[in-house]
Amino acid sequence: MVAPRKGAFAEESAEVEVLFANMEKMKSLTKKIQGSLNRLETSGKNVQDSIGPIYGNTQKLQVTNSNIDRIIDAIDRIRAPLDQTNREERIIKAGPRKVPLQDYIASLDRTTLALSDLKRSNLRSNQQAVSELSALLKLGTKQMEEVFREVLREGSRQRVEPLEYVAKDQPFPLISQDKLSTLRLINTHISKSFAQISQTELRETPTQRTYAELRGDYLANSLRNLAAASVNTARKIAADAIYKPGTNGIGTYAQGMEGLFLAEYENICPIFTRDEWGLVYTATCQNSLNEFNKTLRELNGHIQRNLMTDCFLGYEIIGIVTNLSIRLETKTGELKRPIYDTLKPIRETSKGSLGRLLDDTRTRIQTLVALPMDGAAVPATSDTMSRLQNMTYYLTPLSSIMTSLGDGGWSAGSATSSSTSLPTLKSFDVGADGKQLFAHYASDMMDTLLQNLESKARVLLKGKNLQGVFIVNNVAVIDRMIRSSELQPLMGSYSNKLESWRKKGTAMYLEAWREPSGHLLDVQYTNRSGRPHSGGAGSADSAAIVKGLSSKDKDAIKEKFKNFNMSFDDLVSRHKSYKMEREVRTQLAREVQTIIEPLYGRFWDRYHEIDKGKGKYVKYDKGQLGSTLASLA
Template sequence: MVAPRRAVFAEEAAEVEVLSANMDKMKSLTKKIQGSLNRLDTSGKNVQDAIGPIYGNTQRLQVANANIDRIMEAIDKVRAPLDKNVREERIIRAGPRNMELRDYIASLDRVAVTLKDLRRSNLRSNQQAVDNYSNLLKFGAKSLEDVFRQLLREGARETVEPLGFIMKNNPFPTIESDKLSTLRLINTHISSSFEQLSQTDARQTPTQRIYAEIRGDYIRNSLANLAAATVTTARKTTADAIYKPGTNGIGTYAQGMEGLFLAEYDNICPIFARDEWGAVFTATCQSTLGEFTKTLRELNGHIQRNLMTDCFLGYEIIELVSNLSIRLETKTGELKRPIADTLKPIRETSKASLGKLIEDTTARIQTLVALPQDGAAVPITTDVMVRLQTMTSFLAPVSSILISLGDRGWTSANLNNASSSSLPMLKSFDVGADGRKLFQSYADDLIGALLSNLDAKAKTLLKGKSLQGVFIANNYAIISRMIQSSDLQPLLPGFTTKFEQKWRKKGTDAYLDAWRAPCQQLLDTQFTNRSGRPHSGGAGSADSAVIVKGLSSKDKDALKEKFKVFNGEFETLINQHKSYRLEREVRSKLAEDVQRLLEPLYGRFWDRYHEIDKGKGKYVKYDKSQLRAALDSLA
């Protein structure tokens, strides 16, 4: 047992020795490795110390290289506009007539974008390029303006004659659609670049100004003949002739202006932006309205010189021009105020004319040195009524003037106090209740002034109430007839009631005053306490004989004298009546009034006393039938 155990120990001891030897070798190797590591660490430090400065230099070189690249890019950007300027300048300098217009405008658009970028960069080095591009854009815009102007001049080279279009009821010519498209393209570009190029705060673009200038001259020149004709047709051939509606050329002038204006508005809308329509349209029409204003001033001077006969031309102008402004405002939304301003002088003249017509009526009557001795009406009555009748043809403007003046505002005192702004722009020509009422009031004043002044003049120049009554009755008859036979009748509904009670009754009463003298001869005294008195008007011939028989000689002589005086006065008045120049309605009316007054009296008187001369006719010259025949001859 001992022997095997020793063998095991010997083997283990050998292994231990081997392990110990290996450990010794490991320690020796570890020391060598540690020495190598120490040497490697020392070498690494040496390498780091040597390489560190090289790495730092490399980083700095990389940053510098990046900066250089950025500088090169900036230089390229600075040089790029210069290169592009050469290309675009060649296109723009060639002009729009040598290429497609859209290509030309596209080149301008590119230059505009580049110019905006350059200005945004705010580099001093780009200032030269900014100046070059600005000049290039201005040149291009000027070239486009020239094309714009040329296209407009081609369409406005020949003026039109508006009268031909008016007479044939044809639409006025407009610019061709292809030209409109080109003009719109040019205007769109110039409008968009105008703000960038403009150095001022001007609101009107070059295309707006060019359009207004060229097309405005075209419209004004086209209307020149109508303007001249309007002034020419105002000249009077007969000094005292009252103006008749439509005689003057102002209506055609207004029609022509309206047609050309609306045609121009149709041109403007496709070319310009919506917010530019009004300004361009107003500017285009400005020169034409200037000429129109001059024409109306000339007409106003003519009206003032012939106010009593041609004030109606003023009313017609107010109506036509106001209607024109309403239609243009409805269709375009413009020109209401400029057109209204052209009417100011004529409005003032028309306002004054209403009072002047009454004053002229009074003045003309007061200057009369004689009146017809046959009681005939004077011409001034017809003249005044013709004026009043003529006003009905211009009822809308006249009513508007009357409304602006107010009731009784046409008198001299009120006219002097009225402001020039009191006459509004006519918005409508529907004559309302106020307008009719004021017209009736004005007509009453005019007719009242006529009749009252004629009555005063008759009392001065005509002898006898009868003649004066005939004179007033004749003049009133003409007034009444001219009202009833014209458009005045529905406008003066209260005329008959108001004036007939006053003036026709006054004339009739004055005329009948002379007939009361023979009527006095037919009045007798009857004693009711005496028997045998016949009923009034109911006695026959037997009764007359009885009555006459019962009279005393003195009473009979008095009756004979009454019949004798009556016969003389009656025949005198019959002859006098037939010597008067009576209007037909006056003649019949006065005859009727005389018959109503005289016949019943004579009939009663004759029934009672015709037997005074026993039928010999020495004193009782007329029986009842003969008297009626004599009275019937008055009609």
Template sequence: MVGPRKGAFAEESAEVEVLFANMDKMKALTRKIQASKNRLETSGKAVQDAITPIYGNTQKLQVMNSNVDRVLDAIERMRAPLEQTNQEDRIIKRGLQNVDLRDYIASLDRTNMALQELNRTNFRANQGAISEMTALLKRGTKELEDAFRNILQQSCAERVDPLEYVAKNNPFPIMEPDQLSTLRLINTHISNSFAQLSQSDARETPTQRIYAEYRGDHLAKCLQNLAAASVATMRKVSADAIYKIGTNGIGIYVRAMEGLFVAEYDNITNIFPRDEWTATCTNTCSPPLKDFEKTLRDLNGHIQRNLMTDCFLGYETVGIVSGFSIRIEQKISALKRPIYDSVKPIRETSKASLTKLLEDTRTQVQTLVALPQDGATIPLTLTIMTRLQEMTNYLEPLSAILASLGDGGWKAGSSNSSSSSLPMTLDVGPNTMQLFEHYCADTIDTLLQNLEGKSRMLLKSKNLQGVFVGNNIAVVERRIRSSDLAPILENYANRKLEPWKKKASAMYLEAWREPSGCLLDVQYTNRKERPHSGGGGALDSAAIVKALGSKDKDAIKEKFKNFNTSFDNLVSQHKSYKMEREVRSHLGREVQTIIEPLYGRFWDRYHEIDKGKGKYVKYSKVELNQLLTGLS
């Protein structure tokens, strides 16, 4: 047991010995490694000290190289527009005559883009190039403007005869499609470059100005003959002739202007962008509108000088121009107000004319120094009714004028007569028709009242006064019934003229009181003896006459004589008067209604006073009836 144990210890002791030997070797190796590390750190520090300056210089060189590359790129970018300018310069300076229009415009567009690029660099060194490029762009744009102008000159070379299109009711022509296409192309470029080249805040582009100048002058020249015709046709052949609708050329003038404006608006919409349509159209139409305003001023002067006869020209003109302004609004709304305002002087004159016509009616009657001694109507009545009848041809413009005056505003001194506002629409409705009815009624009442007053002054007998007033009433009523006044004045004719006719009849019949009075006798119903009667209830004239005393017989004879004298005189006068057909018929029936029953009764009682000799009883009942019937 001791032997093996000693052997195990000996083996373990040997292993320990080996372990210690290895540890000694490890320590020696560690010392060597540490020595190597120290030497390496010393060498690395020396290397770092040597490399650090070299690395810093390398970074600086990289930054510098990057900056040089950027400078070179900038130089290239700066040189590119300049090199392009040289290329575009050759194209632009060749001119439109030698270059296709689209290529020319494309070159200008490239030049414009290059100019914008140079302006963004903001290098002082580029100022010279910018100036050269700007001048080149202006030169090209100027040549395009000249081309734009030349095309417009060609389009205006042949003047349009508007009368031909108005007469045939054809639409007015617009420019040729190739002209419109070219003008649109040029305008698009100039509009785009205008902001780049313009040094001001002007909103009107050169093409807008050129277009308005040439086409506006063209429109004015196309319309100048019609403007002259409108002035020429207002001259009067007869000083007292009432203007007839359609006589003046203003209607054709306005229709031609409307057709040309609509066609021109179509041209504009095919050339310019939408936001330029209104301004371009307004400027283009300005020259012909100025001529139109001048023509209307000339017409207004003529109307004012001949107001009583040519106020109707004013009504017609107001209606035509107001209608034009309403229609043009649907196409070119900006022109509505200038057109509507252009007729304002004539509109004001037309408003004033309604008061003047009413005053003229009164004045003309008051200034009469004599009336027809046969009771005939005077021409003034027919003139006044003709005026009113003529007004029915202008109900649309008159409706607006009357509406602005208000009911009764046409009377002198009315508070409504100074109103200056007018509706911009033409509407003939029940209210405006009522206003016109009231105006006509005031005119007729003024006429008849003054005629009646004048007849009392200048005509001696009542019956002649009645005939005169009745004749004038008949003319008034006849013109109402036989004209367009009938539906308007139906109520007036039925309600207001009847009292006038009764008044005229009463004036006429007042003279017939004298013969009527001769046919009245006195009967005493309380006497015992009753008048004898014949068979069948007929009066026995012989018995009645026989029963009369001598004084009563003489009185009856005197009554017959006085009746015959007065009756014959009045019949003679009746036949001598110049009566309107309906007046003669009416007054004849009125006389017959009064005289015949009285005479019949008187004749039945006393015709035997002269025993049929006809010395006192001049007319039998039949003869009197025939005579009275002949009065109608």
């Protein structure tokens, strides 16, 4: 066992020796490596000292290279607009007549977009390109404006005659759809270009201005004949002729204007954007409105010169033009104020005319130097009523005028109205208030007439019977002209006043018949025998009554018959000499008969035997008297 153990130790010892030997070798190798590391470190320091500057220069070169790339990119960006300018310049300078319109507009669009990009870049180096693109865009826009003008001129070359379309109730002509499409396309792109090249905040684009100019001339030229006709038809043939509704051409003028204006609005809407419609429409119609305003001023001068006969033309114009302004505003939203403003002079003249008509009625009566000696109604009465009848044709404008004046404002010095307020559909509606105001005005007119007629009759006519006939005749004319016209439903409240005037005139006429009536009264003594009560006169025995009279009483009865005959015959003669309206003669005859016939019948029953049927004193029996009275009607 000893031997194996020694063998094991020997083997282990050998391994240890080998290990030690390896360790020595490792130490030696470590020393060599350490020496190499030391040498390497020294060499690395030398290399670092040598390479450091080179590495720094390399980094600088990399930054420089990056900057160069960026500069190249910037140069490319700068060159791009220049290159695009060259491309678009060839198209734009060729013009829309040599390049299809769509391609030309596309080039303008690209130019507009490029200009917008350049302006946003805000590079100083791009300023030249901005200037060049702006000039190019201006050139292209100018050429497109010329195309716009040419296309528009083709559709506006010939004016229309509005009278033909109004008379036939046909729609007014419009610009053709293909032209509208072209105009819309051009306007859209010019508006965009204009926004880019405009240096100020102008509201009006070139296409707006061109459209308003050309189409404005077209409208004004088309309406010129109607304007002239309105002035010409106002000229009077007879100086005292009262204006009749519809005689003047202003109604046709307004219809023609409305038709043309509405057609023009239909043209404008497809071409321009919604926010441009009002501006372009108003500008386009302005020349026509100026001509319309001039025409109305000429008509106003004519009305002022012939106010008493042609004030009705003023009322008609107010109604026509106000309705025109309301209809156009309803359909287009525009022109209400400009059109209504043209009415200001005529409206003021018309408001003043109401007071002037009252003054004229008063003056015409007060300046009369004589009245008809037959009691006939004066022409001033029928003239005044004709004026009121004519006014009923213009209740709508008159209601507006009277509302602005206020009830009674037509009297001298009481006008308190405003002429600037625009009408509304409500204020222009003739309802109960409008009719009531007119009724008040008409009542004032008739009161003025009758009061002045009565005053003049008292001065110029002798005898109340003639004065009464005169008053009743004029009342009859007034009443008849009310009943036979549109005044009837308006003047119901005046019937009581008119009846009062009729009763007043009748009473004045009947006052003269008191004299013959007085001769038919006798004195009866009820306490004497043979003298029956007056209640039994109808059945009295005339012979017995006359027989019972004293000579003095008989003479008195004879005198009464004689006086009655004389007075009665005189009044009958005068009655028949008077010129009476048919209804007046009938009415007054009935009134006279109601008074005279019963009195005479009673008197005749009692005393007709006074001349024993010889007719010396008793000229009329009851039948003859009744026939005579009946002949008065």
